[in-house]
Amino acid sequence: MNSDTILLKRTEVASFLGIVECMNALEHAFKMRAMGEAAAPGILGIQATDGGFHIKAGILSLHRQYFVAKINANFPMNPKHNGLPTIQGVIAISDASNGKLLALMDSMEITTIRTGAATGVAAKYLARPDARTLTIVGCGNQGKISLRALMKVHRLEKIYVHDIDPSIANIFVKQMNKEFSISIEAVDQIDPAIKESDICVTCTPSKKYFLTRESVRPGTFIAAVGSDNEDKQELDPRLLSTSKVVVDSLEQASKIGELHHAIDLKIMNRDQVYADLGDIISGKKKGRVSSDEIIIFDSTGTALQDVAAAAIVYEKAVQSENILKVNFGK
Numbered sequence: 001m002n003s004d005t006i007l008l009k010r011t012e013v014a015s016f017l018g019i020v021e022c023m024n025a026l027e028h029a030f031k032m033r034a035m036g037e038a039a040a041p042g043i044l045g046i047q048a049t050d051g052g053f054h055i056k057a058g059i060l061s062l063h064r065q066y067f068v069a070k071i072n073a074n075f076p077m078n079p080k081h082n083g084l085p086t087i088q089g090v091i092a093i094s095d096a097s098n099g100k101l102l103a104l105m106d107s108m109e110i111t112t113i114r115t116g117a118a119t120g121v122a123a124k125y126l127a128r129p130d131a132r133t134l135t136i137v138g139c140g141n142q143g144k145i146s147l148r149a150l151m152k153v154h155r156l157e158k159i160y161v162h163d164i165d166p167s168i169a170n171i172f173v174k175q176m177n178k179e180f181s182i183s184i185e186a187v188d189q190i191d192p193a194i195k196e197s198d199i200c201v202t203c204t205p206s207k208k209y210f211l212t213r214e215s216v217r218p219g220t221f222i223a224a225v226g227s228d229n230e231d232k233q234e235l236d237p238r239l240l241s242t243s244k245v246v247v248d249s250l251e252q253a254s255k256i257g258e259l260h261h262a263i264d265l266k267i268m269n270r271d272q273v274y275a276d277l278g279d280i281i282s283g284k285k286k287g288r289v290s291s292d293e294i295i296i297f298d299s300t301g302t303a304l305q306d307v308a309a310a311a312i313v314y315e316k317a318v319q320s321e322n323i324l325k326v327n328f329g330k
Contacts, residue, residue, distance in 0.1 A: 004325035006317050008105035016316040017109060017309060019148050022117040025308040027281055029060060030121070030248075033304055034278030037061070041303030043252060045229055051075030052229055058303030063315065065096035068307040070107050074228070076205035086140070086205070087111055093310045101328065103314050107306075112141045114309040115301055118248060118277075119201060119223040120149030122297040125280050125287040126246060127221035131198035132157045137190060137211070137234070138204035139163035139172035142225060146201045147176060159184040160193035164204070191215040202226055202234040209261075213239040218292035224258045225299045235296065237262035243294040244274045252300040259298050 032038040041058035057069040072089035089107035163169040169186035203225040247253040262268035275285040
């Protein structure tokens with residue numbers, strides 16, 4: 001048996017993982033979990049002075065049974081203060097039938113792409129079919145991949161983007177205008193754009209909510225992506241308590257997502273969450289049932305998403321001739 005372990009850097013991971021195939025893989029993974037065909041993923045978070053670390057782990061039976069563990073560092077001020085990416089980390093993928101370490105790969109592209117893919121899958125089921133206007137708050141890599149994913153499932157015509165740093169929003173507009181022949185506009189104020197939008201994606205490191213109940217019009221779909229630890233918050237808890245809430249993982253959302261803020265304020269409890277996304281994909285529950293309901297997808301990012309995405313990368317890498325392999329046993 002070959003005992004070599006594949007090593008993949010960020011550019012290699014990116015070359016092996018497309019947004020459409022990732023969306024398809026995540027849709028399948030969410031469904032497997034809802035049908036009881038995948039074990040609950042695990043998560044461990046540890047805070048540091050200017051950021052934090054989290055470890056996510058999960059198992060999925062795909063072409064073979066894969067175990068994946070991801071160690072990610074998240075330091076929002078890195079680009080400005082240290083010249084480093086906000087997110088850095090590594091993914092280990094193993095054969096869950098015998099424990100063999102199959103690959104080690106950079107985690108940045110998988111984290112970014114699978115998170116955007118989840119937004120696209122959620123919008124497929126939860127946004128209005130006639131959605132045409134989108135607002136993205138947060139113009140980093142996550143904002144870009146979110147737009148790419150959403151363009152695969154909806155015929156968007158108008159895009160508003162906002163970032164706390166206007167120069168980053170302007171760069172976003174220039175880059176995305178090269179990819180898409182639609183109107184993309186950077187805005188200084190969020191509320192006017194939100195009031196015109198059918199879909200809103202929030203993907204910031206904010207620790208204080210900026211999206212209020214009053215600024216969201218009926219029928220809007222919101223993908224709340226930024227909150228992945230206890231301190232982060234993008235949405236007014238009152239907005240959650242008066243909307244239909246769908247989560248990627250109830251266990252995670254109630255501890256580190258937007259949901260946990262509403263629970264802490266005692267204006268919501270776990271039983272008021274409408275569904276896990278997998279319940280809707282599997283048909284256990286209906287998605288959107290009216291054109292005027294506001295639906296929020298509380299996206300905390302699960303290890304099953306990492307497994308599904310990492311498996312694609314690994315299986316393509318195995319077929320490639322130009323990859324680095326090592327034998328840790330020697």
